[in-house]
Amino acid sequence: MKRPHPIKYDVQRHPALVRLSHWLQALAIFVMIGSGWRIYNSAPIFNFRFPIWATLGGDPPLSKVAHMDPGVANALNWHFTGMWLLALSYLVFLLHGLASGHFWQDLLPVRPKQIWRDAIAALTFRLDHRLGVYNAVQKALYWAVLFAILMMIATGLSIWKPVQLHWLTWVFGGYPTARVLHFFFMGCIVAFTVVHVALVVLVPKTMIAMVFGSVREPAPDQAAEPTPEVLAGE
Amino acid sequence: MSEQERIDPVKRPALADFDRRKLLRGGMSLGALTLLTGCDISDSDAVQKMFAYVSRWNNFVQAELFSGSTLAPEYPERLAVKDFRYNAWYQPPLAPVLDPKDFKLELSGLIETKTPWTVDRLRALPQKSQVTRHVCVEGWSMIGKWTGVPFRSFLERIGADTTARYVGFACADGYYESMDMPTALHPQTIMAFELSDQTLPTKYGFPFKMRVPTKLGFKNPKWVTAIYVTNRMPGGFWADRGYNWFSGI
Numbered sequence: 001m002k003r004p005h006p007i008k009y010d011v012q013r014h015p016a017l018v019r020l021s022h023w024l025q026a027l028a029i030f031v032m033i034g035s036g037w038r039i040y041n042s043a044p045i046f047n048f049r050f051p052i053w054a055t056l057g058g059d060p061p062l063s064k065v066a067h068m069d070p071g072v073a074n075a076l077n078w079h080f081t082g083m084w085l086l087a088l089s090y091l092v093f094l095l096h097g098l099a100s101g102h103f104w105q106d107l108l109p110v111r112p113k114q115i116w117r118d119a120i121a122a123l124t125f126r127l128d129h130r131l132g133v134y135n136a137v138q139k140a141l142y143w144a145v146l147f148a149i150l151m152m153i154a155t156g157l158s159i160w161k162p163v164q165l166h167w168l169t170w171v172f173g174g175y176p177t178a179r180v181l182h183f184f185f186m187g188c189i190v191a192f193t194v195v196h197v198a199l200v201v202l203v204p205k206t207m208i209a210m211v212f213g214s215v216r217e218p219a220p221d222q223a224a225e226p227t228p229e230v231l232a233g234e
Numbered sequence: 235m236s237e238q239e240r241i242d243p244v245k246r247p248a249l250a251d252f253d254r255r256k257l258l259r260g261g262m263s264l265g266a267l268t269l270l271t272g273c274d275i276s277d278s279d280a281v282q283k284m285f286a287y288v289s290r291w292n293n294f295v296q297a298e299l300f301s302g303s304t305l306a307p308e309y310p311e312r313l314a315v316k317d318f319r320y321n322a323w324y325q326p327p328l329a330p331v332l333d334p335k336d337f338k339l340e341l342s343g344l345i346e347t348k349t350p351w352t353v354d355r356l357r358a359l360p361q362k363s364q365v366t367r368h369v370c371v372e373g374w375s376m377i378g379k380w381t382g383v384p385f386r387s388f389l390e391r392i393g394a395d396t397t398a399r400y401v402g403f404a405c406a407d408g409y410y411e412s413m414d415m416p417t418a419l420h421p422q423t424i425m426a427f428e429l430s431d432q433t434l435p436t437k438y439g440f441p442f443k444m445r446v447p448t449k450l451g452f453k454n455p456k457w458v459t460a461i462y463v464t465n466r467m468p469g470g471f472w473a474d475r476g477y478n479w480f481s482g483i
Contacts (some may be wrong), residue, residue, distance in 0.1 A: 043372035058276030068323060072372065073476030074276040076286035080478060082293055110357075112335075125353070162369060163448050164299050165304045166410045175367060215411050 010131040012209040017096050019210055024089035026147075028082050029189060031056060032152075033145040035078035036186060042072045045183055075155040083156065090149050111138040129203050131217055141192060148188040245356075248335045282326040285476065293480040300482050302380050302416050306447035308457045314379040318438065321370065321451065329404035329455050337441055343462035345404070346393025353441045357427055359391070365424055365446035368454070369483050371472075380445040382426035386419045394463045403444060404470035412468035413446065413453060414480065422447050425458075450481040479481035 014022070034056030041049045052060065056078050057071030067073035097103040114136035121127035122137055129135075134142070157179045158169040172178035200207050209215040320326050336351040357385040363381040369458050389396060417423060424457060426445040427434055434440045439456025446454050452472045462468075473479035 039373060043370065043374040045373075056274060058274055062277050068475055071276065073472075074285070076371065076478070077289065077476060078276065081285065081288045084288075087279065161299065161483060162367070164301065164304055166304070166307050175369065179373060217316075 007219050009216040009217045011214060011216045012131040012206060014209055015096075015100075016213065017058070017092065018102075019213065021089045021093035021096065022210060024082070024085060025093060028086035028089055029149075029193070031078050032086055033081035033186060033190065035082065038075035039079060040069055040112040040183070042069070045180060062078040083153075087153055090153065096147065106134055107139045107142055110143070115140045128220070130214060130220065131205060131209070141195065145189065145192040145196075148192065152182065152185045152189060155179075155185060158182075168234050237340060239445065241480040259480045261469040274460070282476075288382035289478050292478055295480045296361065296478075296480040297416070300414075300416060300448070302420055304448075306364075306366045306422055306483075309367070309377050310364055311379060313377050314365050315374075315376050318368075318373070318378050318429060319376055320437050322456075324407075328407075328438045331436055332406055332440060332457060332459075334441055338460075339458070340404075340460040341392055341462070341466045342460065344368060344398045345463050348392075354409060356383065356425065361427070362424060363428075364424065364445070366422065366445075368447075368451050370451040370482065371477065377381050380424065381428035381431065382424035382442065382445060384421065385423040385425055385444070386421065388425060389418065389463075398463045399465045400429040400463070400468055402462045402464055403455045403458050404462075405455050406459050408466070409455055409457075411444075411453060411470040411474065413449065417448055420446075420448055448482055450483055452477070453481050 032171070032172075037050040038052075038055035038057035041055065042050075042215050045210035050155055055071075055075070057063070057075035063069055063071040063074060095107055118127055118136040122135070127135060127137075154168065155178050158172050159175060159182055162175045162178070164167040169175055169178050205215045205217065238471075257322070324328070335354040337353050339352075339356065340350050341348045359379055361378060361383055364379060364382040365379045367375050367377050369375045391399070394401075399415055400412050401415065401418040404410050409449060422445075425442045425443045426439075427442045429435065430439055434442060441459070442458060442459060444454050453470070465478075470477075470479060473481075
């Protein structure tokens with residue numbers, strides 16, 4: 001019995017700071033989108049409103065008495081509270097990713113050809129998942145959502161302060177356009193979240209890593225895992 | 235983190251992993267339960283208290299961000315909307331109709347000359363026009379042309395204590411509003427007597443409304459009948475109903 005041993009494992013590991021800022025961002029995005037939809041409903045840009053159950057801002061009849069509105073004051077308060085949480089947790093996540101080298105090492109390089117190849121493989125269910133290894137589509141999506149959150153914060157600032165930060169509002173094409181862009185990037189983040197959560201459901205171990213810090217499984221490119229008896233005998 | 239590790243499988247804590255998974259599953263189902271029951275905590279006392287606290291913090295941040303010399307963008311006159319949107323918590327027919335013959339603007343608080351002002355006297359003061367964007371807290375916005383008396387010059391004329399913290403407004407429809415002194419002294423803060431070169435119509439606040447292009451729409455009170463200067467935070471109709479008081483833009 002000359003089996004090479006110990007065996008190789010794929011490992012997914014997230015430092016505490018990454019996990020904390022990840023979940024705080026998740027909470028902030030939940031709050032910002034829920035309250036944002038309630039605010040949107042009070043003056044819709046497009047020809048639809050969000051169902052009230054999908055929005056954040058409390059019970060409308062109760063708000064009619066307390067705030068003389070269907071929960072807009074509550075929603076605005078959520079929004080102007082959540083913005084601090086989002087900005088801070090995003091900043092921590094971003095600075096850590098840049099300073100630790102995580103972004104450069106794990107999310108780069110990413111080339112259009114690879115994205116195309118992996119996207120087709122993923123859509124035809126032929127893309128393998130290995131813990132700790134990001135495929136090109138994943139890499140591209142992580143960069144995209146980092147950008148989308150940045151744009152969400154920037155367009156948000158531009159419609160919150162169209163006078164004090166008028167140059168920023170100008171960059172986004174003026175107040176009404178900036179408002180549409182704020183809505184657009186919300187859509188991008190929602191789309192990302194749907195895909196992100198769906199993939200976690202498909203590969204639940206990644207959730208364990210993001211909650212508890214690390215998870216591993218035997219790497220696929222080796223001989224069958226040795227039985228406990230074999231291990232004990234060595 | 236991408237890495238491959240060499241670990242002795244004998245030392246691998248398989249049991250710990252298993253327990254963690256169980257814990258996680260439990261946690262997830264708990265989360266799903268609170269979501270499914272539609273647990274919206276917005277109306278709870280604790281959350282309302284948190285909102286009040288954060289709103290005070292946001293007042294402070296916005297006051298710091300405010301610059302007395304940063305001007306609201308002005309637009310070409312052709313972009314000014316002629317048919318401006320009416321906005322209040324009641325319908326236009328209920329808007330107060332003020333007779334210019336009886337109208338008196340009352341002054342009180344930290345002001346030297348508290349003689350009430352008639353419409354004619356007010357309108358005789360030097361006026362300025364602006365084409366600026368009115369931004370509503372709901373998100374919609376509209377460009378309009380307003381003409382009126384720079385509020386700073388009015389405050390100086392009546393001998394208001396411009397070192398005081400707030401200026402308060404009382405309105406004929408029961409509305410009330412207030413603003414910080416730096417905003418009151420901003421060069422674009424005016425007592426608007428005209429909209430689109432016409433005498434301000436009744437439903438927009440005749441005889442005058444405060445036009446404050448550095449604040450959200452609800453901080454632009456209409457049908458103003460009394461102005462006072464104070465160091466005690468006067469609040470405002472919507473601020474007292476949960477909206478942010480500073481509401482600068």
